[in-house]
Structures are given as C-alpha cells and as structure tokens.
Amino acid sequence: MQSVSEDVTVHDDDVELERTIGLVGGLAIGIGTMIGAGIFVFPGLAAGNAGPAAALSFAIGGVIALLVALPASELATAMPRSGGGYYFVSRTMGTAYGSIVGLGLWLGLVFASAFYLVGLGHYVAAVLAEVGVALSVSPVVPLGLVFGVGLVGLSVAGTENTTKLQNLVVGILLVILTLFLSYGTLDTVGVFGRETTPETFFPQGYFPVLSTAALVFTSYLGFAQVATVAGDIQRPSRNLPLAMVGSVVVVTVFYVLTIFVATSVYGATQLEEFGETAMVEVAREFVGLPGAVAILFAGLLATFSSANASILSASRTVYALSRDALLPQKASEINLRYGTPHVALLAAGVPILLLVATGRVQVLAEVASFLHLLMYGLICIAVIVLRRRDPAWYDPSYRMPGSPLLPAVGAIASFGLVAFMQPASIVIGILVMMLSYLWYRYYAQAVELKGAL
Amino acid sequence: MADGDDHRILVPVDVLGGQSVPSTIIEAFASVPVVLLGYHQVPDQTPSGLARSKHEQRARAELEELETVFEAAGCRVTTQLVFTRDRFTTFERVAIERSCDAVLLTNPAPLLDxxxxxxxxxxxxxxxxxxxxxxxxxxxxxxxxxxxxxxxxxxxxxxxxxxxxxxxxxxxxxxxxxxxxxxxxxxxxxxxxxxxxxxxxxxxxxxxxxxxxxxxxxxxxxxxxxxxxxxxxxxxxxxxxxxxxxxxxxxxx
Missing domain, CATH: 3.40.50.620 (HUPs)
Incomplete structure (x- = not known):
C-alpha cells in the first residue's frame, strides 16, 4: 500500500519516492517525444501522399490523439503509476488484454525508436552533405545504428538530472520553430510579397488524406509517454492531464502550420523528392543558409530527443511487464555498477538496432502507430468499463467530459485509423498481436495481476 | 548559552554511495537536533519503484546504523529515507517539511578545529x-x-x-x-x-x-x-x- 501526495509517494514503511518532474517537465517529455517526427521527418512524405491536404491529415491525427489524451488523463490520475497505458488496460481488462497491449507497447516503442533513429540518420547525413562530405553509399542506416548503440550505451551507463536538459532542448526547439513558422506564415499570406505555389488542396483525392493521417500518426505517440513516468510527476492530479492534453494541442498547431508553410513554398512532388529533410530546404528557401543550418540543428536535437525518450519508455514497459511476471524476472535486474536496468534496456535496444538496419521509415512508423493505436482504443474502452463498474479504488481526480460518447468515438477512431495503413504494416502489426497472445497462452496464462479489477 | 532547540539541521547522506559522516561532525552537531536524510539518487533510466525494491533493505540498514552513531553522541536525531532523481529538490522539500533551518553537505573531514x-x-x-x-x-x-x-x-x-x-x-x-x-x-x-x-x-x-x-x-x-x-x-x-x-x-x- 502507498499513499500519493503532491510531491512524493509515501510507502507504508515511511520510505519516500520523490516526485521531481513538474508541469514544464511533463510538457517537455510529451512535446520532446512527439515533435521530432511530425516536423522534421514527415512533411516531405506526407505532402507527397496528400498534397496540401496533408495539413488536414495532421489535424485528424491531432483530434484522435486528443480523444485518447482525455481518457488517458483520467486513468492516469486514478492510477498514477509507472507503466502508463499498459497498466490501465491490464488492470481494467485482465491479463490477456494486458499481455497483448503490454508486449505490443514494448514492440511499438521499439518500432518508434527505430523510426526516430533512421530520422536522426537522415539529419546527420544532411549535415555531412552540407559541409561537403561526399559518400558513395547512403550513410543514413549506419549513422542510425551508431547513434542507436550510443544512446543505449549512454542509458545503461545511467544519467542523472537530464530533466533540465530536456526542458532546455524543447525550449530551444519551440523558439526556433516559432520564429520559422511565424515568418513562414506571414510570408505565405503575402506579407513579404511572395508568390505562393498555386496548388489544389486535394491533388490526390480524399482517401490519401486518411492514409496519410495513419502514416503520420507516429507524430502523436509521445503524449502517452507522460503517463509512463506518472510516478515521477509532481501534483499528478493537475499536471498529468495538463501535460498530456497540452502537449497534444501544442504539437498539433505546429504540425498543421508546418505543412501549410511547406506546401505553399514548394509543390508536393518537390517536397517528396526532398524526403525526410524537406524542412531544411523550406527554411533555405526563406532565409538561405542560416535557415537551413537552424533547421538542421533543430532536426538533430528533435530526432535525438525523440529516440532517447522512446528507448527509455520501451525499457520502462519491459520493466512493468517483468514486475507483473508477464516477462521473466531477469528483466527487472539492476546493474550493480550503474544502477540501471540493463537487461530491460537491452531488451529495448537490441531489437531497435535490428529494425534500424532495415531503414524503412514508412513501415517502421506505421507499425509503431498500429501497436499504439491498439492500446489507445483499449484505453478509451477502459474508461467506459471503469465508469460503468465503478470499483471502490477508482477515484480519478480528473474526469473527462462526454463519457461514454467521447471515449467511444475515440476507440472507434483509433481502431478505424489502422484500416488506412499499408497492407505490409497491417500484416506486421497483426503478427505482433498474435505472437503476444501466444506468449500469453504459453508463458503468462496463470498470472494474476495485483490490483486488477 | 545558545539554545539548540531553536534550530534543526538536515544532514543528507548518500546511504548507498559509501558516504559516511565523520565522527568529528557528529560530535560537533550533537548539541543541535538533526534530521538524518538517507537518500539514493536514482538514474533517469531506472524506475524509482524498481530502485526502491532493490535497494531499500540495504539503505534502511545503513541509515539505522548511522542513526545509532548519532544517538550515541547524545544527539536528538530523526531519520527519513528517500529515493530521488534530484537530490537538491529532495533536500529542499524535506528541509521545509521538517522545519530545518540549515542543511549540512558533508564531506570527509578528519579534523574539526x-x-x-x-x-x-x-x-x-x-x-x-x-x-x-x-x-x-x-x-x-x-x-x-x-x-x-x-x-x-x-x-x-x-x-x-x-x-x-x-x-x-x-x-x-x-x-x-x-x-x-x-x-x-x-x-x-x-x-x-x-x-x-x-x-x-x-x-x-x-x-x-x-x-x-x-x-x-x-x-x-x-x-x-x-x-x-x-x-x-x-x-x-x-x-x-x-x-x-x-x-x-x-x-x-
């Protein structure tokens, strides 16, 4: 048993676990995890698929994320425990669902981390190209691997007080992007006398808007990461909902503006050719080399912090599963020298490196989204279930509005978005789900979860 | 004579870091009530619950041993064990909660003249x-x-x-x-x-x-x-x- 207060979790035996992350820190985790993908990797790909209507795709993704952030906030204030979405679903809906969501979340974060590392590889490659280093083969995948190994190594060695650093990084990113997008928006509406590229809003029709929304949804996976560190957040009843909802709103605005600005400077086909680092070219078009350098720098920071955050979240999920005996106990071992859960970190790091080696940005992103959307849909359902059964322990300090209608819409939207993905991603996603279920049948069927409904 | 009861000093100790409090310090501070704060700084990568479950027993034993040393010197001492990611946040919070007017950052001090x-x-x-x-x-x-x-x-x-x-x-x-x-x-x-x-x-x-x-x-x-x-x-x-x-x-x- 334990009691949760504003600043600290006090256990029965008087041991205290300090809560060290405030509202700014919570927002920084959410925004820092998300912004790497939506602005610095996807614009080129998204515009290529849907044209200027890609802005609408990002808006759709933002609405779905918001529909999930509300129930996730309610659950997080009722269960401010590390483990996040996996914890909510497993405690509400039982071991079988818990296994599928938990293992799915672990692998979903593995796919997401690999996606961010490939994105980081693109940015480092772009920096090399900018300074004139010519290479005969594409350095993207090797660079992604090098950074992957580096980040996992750094994590195993352990870092302290990186919260301040994370706040600083997100602050710098927001300043650069605000300047860039303000200038871009003013320029686009003609303040500086620019002729914008005339283009139809739906050059490819309506379907690509939804398939692009499915692709770019990876840009919204970060808000739930705030819940995975719920145990470290100060004043969780206030800060958890604000951090989750706030970070979704902030990044949605930035994403939509980014696409708006990018597609009015260059045509969709041109952006698609620029690929993952399209925003660098957009910035170059506005303010020349300094703009390109600023966006390159921001892109490096953003993809790096997204990758780092996802690796940590993946390892925390592994630990949460191991604590519940859904994975071997070995995974919650602590390294004697560094005090870090090295087995859990490697359980995240090794598969990430394998996936980075494939270099397939779109598939990695979609499978990550698939596995998260599965959990998001179940989070929405969990709120409906808990509201109906109303167990004694369920006492959230934040209650989302519009239940059961809004969470039902959230669940349908989450599951529905999956249908618009590429067949390959859907097949891999279903495969992971089936393997998770088999693992449950073979390994964890007898497990009874502590604190389950 | 100064009255020690007007004051209370927080003495944070990194219990698992092998940090000891020199006996000269314990003797000098025996005249003032002390809150002994045993803390363990948890790396960002380690869930604090995990750190607690792995280290609590040893940390508690170390802290209790230190408490007896303070008591033996005639000091009125209370203890608190905290797992934290930011020790200065913890020092400040505990200092406020326990109304401590000063915090002693210990270092090895063989002499105290x-x-x-x-x-x-x-x-x-x-x-x-x-x-x-x-x-x-x-x-x-x-x-x-x-x-x-x-x-x-x-x-x-x-x-x-x-x-x-x-x-x-x-x-x-x-x-x-x-x-x-x-x-x-x-x-x-x-x-x-x-x-x-x-x-x-x-x-x-x-x-x-x-x-x-x-x-x-x-x-x-x-x-x-x-x-x-x-x-x-x-x-x-x-x-x-x-x-x-x-x-x-x-x-x-």
Missing amino acids: RILVAIRGDVAVDHIARLVSAVLADTTIDVTLFHVASTEEGRERGRAPIEYAAKTLEAHGVERDRIDTDIVVDRSPTDAIVDAAADHDLIVAGESRPSLQRYIFRDRVERIAKRTRDPILVIRAEYLEDDPFETNDARSS
Missing part, C-alpha cells in the same frame, strides 16, 4: 550567528567570520556585520579568543571562500534569496562542495529573509 562562517552584507547575520553558536556549544572549535567585498570601498562596509556577528556569538557563550575575523577583496566570492576554506574544516554559508539567483546558487553550493574537502553548512534563505542586518542593528542598539 576551525570553521569558516561566510557573512554577506545584505542578509541578517543574526540567525547565522545564533545557529553557529548553538553548534559550537560544548566544543572547543574556533571560528573565522569571513566577508568577501567586491571592492576596496566595500571592505569598510563589511566591518559592521562581522562585528555584529562576533558580538552575537559572544553573547551566546562563544569566548572572544575563539573568534577571528577576516575581510578580503575578491571579484568572485566562490573563489575567495574556496581559498579561505583551505585552512578551515567546515564552511557555513547562507543561501541566496529565493530567486533566479538562488537557482544558480544551488549550483554554486555544489561547486564549492566539489572544490573543497570541507563540509558545508548551508543556512536556508527563508530564515535569513525577514531580518535584514540593518533592522537587527537598529534593534540591538
């Missing part, structure tokens, strides 16, 4: 002097009252608070021949304090006012701590705020 008390001109020295005299009660430890002026003109202005502190110490039972005073001119107070610390065994310094300055000062305390082998007693700002030196001076005259 002479302490350095940094006196700033802009804050009340009254509380500092009373706390120091409470600590010095029943010991033979000598004290240097130390002021860093930024300019030669500031040297004169530093004399008044130093004199006032000396009088307060004397009034609370510290003999005059144990009190030394020193005013130096230096652009960097940190450098001056670290230099002067070389022939002292403990540093007493007041925290800055709660402001942006304080945010930096936290690091400054840490910087001083890294550059000296002396323990540092940091007197918390809220105990220095409401009685600036001038009013005290007026009150005493």
Whole structure:
C-alpha cells in the first residue's frame, strides 16, 4: 500500500519516492517525444501522399490523439503509476488484454525508436552533405545504428538530472520553430510579397488524406509517454492531464502550420523528392543558409530527443511487464555498477538496432502507430468499463467530459485509423498481436495481476 | 548559552554511495537536533519503484546504523529515507517539511578545529550567528567570520556585520579568543571562500534569496562542495529573509 501526495509517494514503511518532474517537465517529455517526427521527418512524405491536404491529415491525427489524451488523463490520475497505458488496460481488462497491449507497447516503442533513429540518420547525413562530405553509399542506416548503440550505451551507463536538459532542448526547439513558422506564415499570406505555389488542396483525392493521417500518426505517440513516468510527476492530479492534453494541442498547431508553410513554398512532388529533410530546404528557401543550418540543428536535437525518450519508455514497459511476471524476472535486474536496468534496456535496444538496419521509415512508423493505436482504443474502452463498474479504488481526480460518447468515438477512431495503413504494416502489426497472445497462452496464462479489477 | 532547540539541521547522506559522516561532525552537531536524510539518487533510466525494491533493505540498514552513531553522541536525531532523481529538490522539500533551518553537505573531514562562517552584507547575520553558536556549544572549535567585498570601498562596509556577528556569538557563550575575523577583496566570492576554506574544516554559508539567483546558487553550493574537502553548512534563505542586518542593528542598539 502507498499513499500519493503532491510531491512524493509515501510507502507504508515511511520510505519516500520523490516526485521531481513538474508541469514544464511533463510538457517537455510529451512535446520532446512527439515533435521530432511530425516536423522534421514527415512533411516531405506526407505532402507527397496528400498534397496540401496533408495539413488536414495532421489535424485528424491531432483530434484522435486528443480523444485518447482525455481518457488517458483520467486513468492516469486514478492510477498514477509507472507503466502508463499498459497498466490501465491490464488492470481494467485482465491479463490477456494486458499481455497483448503490454508486449505490443514494448514492440511499438521499439518500432518508434527505430523510426526516430533512421530520422536522426537522415539529419546527420544532411549535415555531412552540407559541409561537403561526399559518400558513395547512403550513410543514413549506419549513422542510425551508431547513434542507436550510443544512446543505449549512454542509458545503461545511467544519467542523472537530464530533466533540465530536456526542458532546455524543447525550449530551444519551440523558439526556433516559432520564429520559422511565424515568418513562414506571414510570408505565405503575402506579407513579404511572395508568390505562393498555386496548388489544389486535394491533388490526390480524399482517401490519401486518411492514409496519410495513419502514416503520420507516429507524430502523436509521445503524449502517452507522460503517463509512463506518472510516478515521477509532481501534483499528478493537475499536471498529468495538463501535460498530456497540452502537449497534444501544442504539437498539433505546429504540425498543421508546418505543412501549410511547406506546401505553399514548394509543390508536393518537390517536397517528396526532398524526403525526410524537406524542412531544411523550406527554411533555405526563406532565409538561405542560416535557415537551413537552424533547421538542421533543430532536426538533430528533435530526432535525438525523440529516440532517447522512446528507448527509455520501451525499457520502462519491459520493466512493468517483468514486475507483473508477464516477462521473466531477469528483466527487472539492476546493474550493480550503474544502477540501471540493463537487461530491460537491452531488451529495448537490441531489437531497435535490428529494425534500424532495415531503414524503412514508412513501415517502421506505421507499425509503431498500429501497436499504439491498439492500446489507445483499449484505453478509451477502459474508461467506459471503469465508469460503468465503478470499483471502490477508482477515484480519478480528473474526469473527462462526454463519457461514454467521447471515449467511444475515440476507440472507434483509433481502431478505424489502422484500416488506412499499408497492407505490409497491417500484416506486421497483426503478427505482433498474435505472437503476444501466444506468449500469453504459453508463458503468462496463470498470472494474476495485483490490483486488477 | 545558545539554545539548540531553536534550530534543526538536515544532514543528507548518500546511504548507498559509501558516504559516511565523520565522527568529528557528529560530535560537533550533537548539541543541535538533526534530521538524518538517507537518500539514493536514482538514474533517469531506472524506475524509482524498481530502485526502491532493490535497494531499500540495504539503505534502511545503513541509515539505522548511522542513526545509532548519532544517538550515541547524545544527539536528538530523526531519520527519513528517500529515493530521488534530484537530490537538491529532495533536500529542499524535506528541509521545509521538517522545519530545518540549515542543511549540512558533508564531506570527509578528519579534523574539526576551525570553521569558516561566510557573512554577506545584505542578509541578517543574526540567525547565522545564533545557529553557529548553538553548534559550537560544548566544543572547543574556533571560528573565522569571513566577508568577501567586491571592492576596496566595500571592505569598510563589511566591518559592521562581522562585528555584529562576533558580538552575537559572544553573547551566546562563544569566548572572544575563539573568534577571528577576516575581510578580503575578491571579484568572485566562490573563489575567495574556496581559498579561505583551505585552512578551515567546515564552511557555513547562507543561501541566496529565493530567486533566479538562488537557482544558480544551488549550483554554486555544489561547486564549492566539489572544490573543497570541507563540509558545508548551508543556512536556508527563508530564515535569513525577514531580518535584514540593518533592522537587527537598529534593534540591538
């Protein structure tokens, strides 16, 4: 048993676990995890698929994320425990669902981390190209691997007080992007006398808007990461909902503006050719080399912090599963020298490196989204279930509005978005789900979860 | 005589880091109630619940052993065990919760013969002097009252608070021949304090006012701590705020 207060979790035996992350820190985790993908990797790909209507795709993704952030906030204030979405679903809906969501979340974060590392590889490659280093083969995948190994190594060695650093990084990113997008928006509406590229809003029709929304949804996976560190957040009843909802709103605005600005400077086909680092070219078009350098720098920071955050979240999920005996106990071992859960970190790091080696940005992103959307849909359902059964322990300090209608819409939207993905991603996603279920049948069927409904 | 009951000192100890509290320190601080804060700094990568389940037993045993040492010296001591990611946040929270007016950052200190008390001109020295005299009660430890002026003109202005502190110490039972005073001119107070610390065994310094300055000062305390082998007693700002030196001076005259 334990009691949760504003600043600290006090256990029965008087041991205290300090809560060290405030509202700014919570927002920084959410925004820092998300912004790497939506602005610095996807614009080129998204515009290529849907044209200027890609802005609408990002808006759709933002609405779905918001529909999930509300129930996730309610659950997080009722269960401010590390483990996040996996914890909510497993405690509400039982071991079988818990296994599928938990293992799915672990692998979903593995796919997401690999996606961010490939994105980081693109940015480092772009920096090399900018300074004139010519290479005969594409350095993207090797660079992604090098950074992957580096980040996992750094994590195993352990870092302290990186919260301040994370706040600083997100602050710098927001300043650069605000300047860039303000200038871009003013320029686009003609303040500086620019002729914008005339283009139809739906050059490819309506379907690509939804398939692009499915692709770019990876840009919204970060808000739930705030819940995975719920145990470290100060004043969780206030800060958890604000951090989750706030970070979704902030990044949605930035994403939509980014696409708006990018597609009015260059045509969709041109952006698609620029690929993952399209925003660098957009910035170059506005303010020349300094703009390109600023966006390159921001892109490096953003993809790096997204990758780092996802690796940590993946390892925390592994630990949460191991604590519940859904994975071997070995995974919650602590390294004697560094005090870090090295087995859990490697359980995240090794598969990430394998996936980075494939270099397939779109598939990695979609499978990550698939596995998260599965959990998001179940989070929405969990709120409906808990509201109906109303167990004694369920006492959230934040209650989302519009239940059961809004969470039902959230669940349908989450599951529905999956249908618009590429067949390959859907097949891999279903495969992971089936393997998770088999693992449950073979390994964890007898497990009874502590604190389950 | 100074009354130790007016004060309470927080003594944070990194219980699993092999940090011990020197017996000289325990003897000196036995006259003042102490809150012994056993903490373990958890790396960002480690869920704090996991760190707790792996380390709690050993941490608790270490803390209890230390508690008995304090008790044996005649100190009224209470304990608290915390797992944290940011020790300074923890120090501050526990200090406020337990109404501690000072925090002792321990360092290995084989001897404790002479302490350095940094006196700033802009804050009340009254509380500092009373706390120091409470600590010095029943010991033979000598004290240097130390002021860093930024300019030669500031040297004169530093004399008044130093004199006032000396009088307060004397009034609370510290003999005059144990009190030394020193005013130096230096652009960097940190450098001056670290230099002067070389022939002292403990540093007493007041925290800055709660402001942006304080945010930096936290690091400054840490910087001083890294550059000296002396323990540092940091007197918390809220105990220095409401009685600036001038009013005290007026009150005493």
